[in-house]
Structures are given as C-alpha cells and as structure tokens.
Amino acid sequence: MKRLLTALLIVVGPIVACGNHREFRAVPVDSELAEALTRTAEATLKEFPKLTADNLAMSMVDLTKPDSLIRADYHGDAPFYPASVVKLFFMVAMFHHGNITPEIDRALHEMIAVSDNDAAAFLVDVLTDTTSGPELDENALETFIDRRRSLNRYFASLGYDVSVMMKPWSFGPFGRDRQMMAGKPMNRNRVTANSVASLLLWIARRHAISPQASEAMLALLERPLAPPRPTENQVKDYLGAALPEGSRLWSKEGDTNEVRHDAAYVELPDGRKLILVVLTRGAADDPTLLPAIGRRLLKEIGENRGTEAEGQRSAAYAGAKEVRGHFAIPTGAIF
Numbered sequence: 001m002k003r004l005l006t007a008l009l010i011v012v013g014p015i016v017a018c019g020n021h022r023e024f025r026a027v028p029v030d031s032e033l034a035e036a037l038t039r040t041a042e043a044t045l046k047e048f049p050k051l052t053a054d055n056l057a058m059s060m061v062d063l064t065k066p067d068s069l070i071r072a073d074y075h076g077d078a079p080f081y082p083a084s085v086v087k088l089f090f091m092v093a094m095f096h097h098g099n100i101t102p103e104i105d106r107a108l109h110e111m112i113a114v115s116d117n118d119a120a121a122f123l124v125d126v127l128t129d130t131t132s133g134p135e136l137d138e139n140a141l142e143t144f145i146d147r148r149r150s151l152n153r154y155f156a157s158l159g160y161d162v163s164v165m166m167k168p169w170s171f172g173p174f175g176r177d178r179q180m181m182a183g184k185p186m187n188r189n190r191v192t193a194n195s196v197a198s199l200l201l202w203i204a205r206r207h208a209i210s211p212q213a214s215e216a217m218l219a220l221l222e223r224p225l226a227p228p229r230p231t232e233n234q235v236k237d238y239l240g241a242a243l244p245e246g247s248r249l250w251s252k253e254g255d256t257n258e259v260r261h262d263a264a265y266v267e268l269p270d271g272r273k274l275i276l277v278v279l280t281r282g283a284a285d286d287p288t289l290l291p292a293i294g295r296r297l298l299k300e301i302g303e304n305r306g307t308e309a310e311g312q313r314s315a316a317y318a319g320a321k322e323v324r325g326h327f328a329i330p331t332g333a334i335f
Contacts, residue, residue, distance in 0.1 A: 021159030023207065024061075024198035030070035033060060036300035037074040044293050048283055054078070055281035058297070059197035063204060063273040076194035080279040082164075083254030084115045085261050086189050088199055089164040090123050091220065093151055095213040097127055112220040112252060115234065121167040127151060132167065136176045145180055145187065160198070163190040196263045197277045204250075204265045204275065221250035221265070237287035238262040239276055242294030244269060253290075260284040 057075040110119035206214040246269035
C-alpha cells in the first residue's frame with residue numbers, strides 16, 4: 001500500500017506541538033473501568049503464575065464519546081523498559097523535527113511496520129545529531145550523551161517523565177552507546193503504561209504535532225488483522241489477536257527476553273474506540289499472554305455494559321451495543 005507521509009507534511013522545519021501529557025492527565029478516571037482493569041489483572045496473575053503484580057501495568061482510554069473521554073489504569077505510572085514500544089516516541093519526535101525526506105519516510109515505515117532496529121537507529125542519529133561508533137573520551141562522551149538527552153528534554157517539555165534516548169539493539173550496544181549505559185542506569189530507556197497511552201491519545205485525537213502529522217502517524221500504525229506479509233505481523237500473539245472481525249487496529253508492540261508489551265488504538269465493530277496499553281515483565285516467553293489479557297479486558301468492559309437492572313452499567317457505556325465474540329491482541333515487535 002502506498003505510504004501517506006511526504007505529501008501530508010510540511011518539510012521546511014519543526015512544527016509546534018499543540019497537545020501533551022497534561023491533556024491525558026485531565027481525562028477523568030472512571031471507577032468502573034478501573035475495577036475492570038483490576039479484575040483483569042487479578043485473573044491474569046492467576047492464569048500466568050510467572051507474572052507478578054509489580055511486573056504488570058495497563059492503561060486504557062475510552063474515546064467513544066469525544067466530549068466525555070474516560071480512562072483508568074493498573075500500575076499505570078510504574079516504569080518499564082519499553083523495548084520497541086519506544087519507537088512510538090521516535091516517530092512523534094521525527095514529525096516534530098520536520099523535514100521528512102524520502103529516506104526518512106522510508107525509515108519511519110520500516111521502523112513502525114516491521115520494527116526495524118536499523119531504521120530506528122538512523123532516525124535517532126538524525127534527531128540528535130549523533131552517530132554510533134568507537135568509544136569516546138570523557139569530554140566527547142558528555143557531549144554525545146547531552147545530545148541524545150535532547151529527546152528526553154523534548155518529551156519532558158510536554159509533561160512526560162520518560163527516558164527515550166537509547167537506540168534499540170538486536171545484539172548491542174557497542175562502543176559509545178555502551179559507554180552511555182555503563183554505570184548510568186538513568187540513561188536506559190524507560191516508559192510507563194500511562195505515558196504510552198497518552199502518546200496514542202495525542203495521535204488518535206489528531207493533536208500530535210498537527211492534524212496532518214497525526215494522520216500520517218496513524219497511516220504508519222494501522223495494521224490489518226490478517227497481515228498479508230509475515231514480516232509485517234504485529235497482531236498474532238499480541239493485543240490484535242483478541243479483536244473481533246471487523247475491528248480496526250493501530251499499534252506498536254515490543255518484546256525482548258525480559259519484557260512483552262503492546263500499545264494499541266482500536267475501533268470495534270460496535271462503535272467503541274479504545275486505547276489499550278499493556279506492559280509486562282518476566283513472562284516474555286509466553287506468546288499467549290497478551291492475547292489472553294486483551295480478551296479478558298474486553299470481556300470485562302463488555303460485562304460492565306450489561307443491563308441497568310443489574311446495576312453494572314457505567315454511564316460512559318450507556319446505549320452501546322453488547323459486544324459478541326472474542327477480541328485478539330496484536331503480535332510481534334522486535335527489540
């Protein structure tokens with residue numbers, strides 16, 4: 001499919017952002033949605049004993065009613081290593097940077113569609129005016145680290161408490177990138193479920209950088225539930241695997257031998273629009289984990305929309321149709 005980036009963007013310079021993490025914090029927390037997340041967590045911890053409560057975090061936003069958004073989280077502010085979910089932040093930073101050349105366009109597509117680490121590394125170099133390579137002396141290393149931290153400073157200016165300055169590596173890091181990590185755990189990439197949900201909310205509401213940039217980012221993130229090419233699959237074994245037929249999915253997953261995550265914006269056949277972010281640590285070798293969480297969570301919020309006589313319906317879900325079938329969670333990001 002033809003990509004929709006270059007034609008949508010202003011290529012003369014940076015664009016001013018018009019939304020931030022404070023916009024997410026302003027969304028009211030819904031008690032019934034919070035209870036649904038807690039029940040989902042409790043059931044998941046029983047089903048997957050390798051997973052402990054402190055190694056599970058979830059954040060959810062219901063965008064079904066644009067004028068009355070609601071949200072909830074479970075350990076939503078707990079820090080996690082993001083693996084390839086960090087590429088969402090690189091993508092947003094690149095659109096803020098502007099000047100999307102054909103080569104940057106190609107790298108953005110490869111980074112998001114197939115989670116290519118080389119493409120991500122190239123974009124980090126562009127964004128921070130740095131280059132990976134041999135070890136540096138102390139003064140040069142300080143300059144290198146400060147330039148990389150420009151990514152953290154950008155997101156901090158928007159209210160985010162994250163660290164997104166390290167390249168994702170398949171077998172590294174090496175040289176100066178390893179120096180940047182040695183004895184400096186604060187430099188390791190770090191996000192929370194709420195920070196990732198906030199970023200997706202910013203994009204889904206077309207508030208990220210500009211409406212045109214947000215549309216371009218959504219074009220990169222959209223995934224068919226039955227991917228035509230196995231190399232572009234981030235659906236099976238992830239949250240997308242839990243979605244019913246007729247759903248639409250925009251997502252980015254991430255996994256290593258330590259963590260297994262997914263971050264998704266979904267539009268369901270019954271009209272509901274949801275942001276779902278699930279971060280896990282300690283059970284990354286189980287490909288059934290994220291789909292199971294997705295099915296359980298969507299079942300829980302479906303039950304919350306039961307009959308008023310049972311007193312289980314949340315006002316935010318009033319009038320919505322009953323959801324039938326199972327929901328699947330997307331599969332497959334590369335560290």
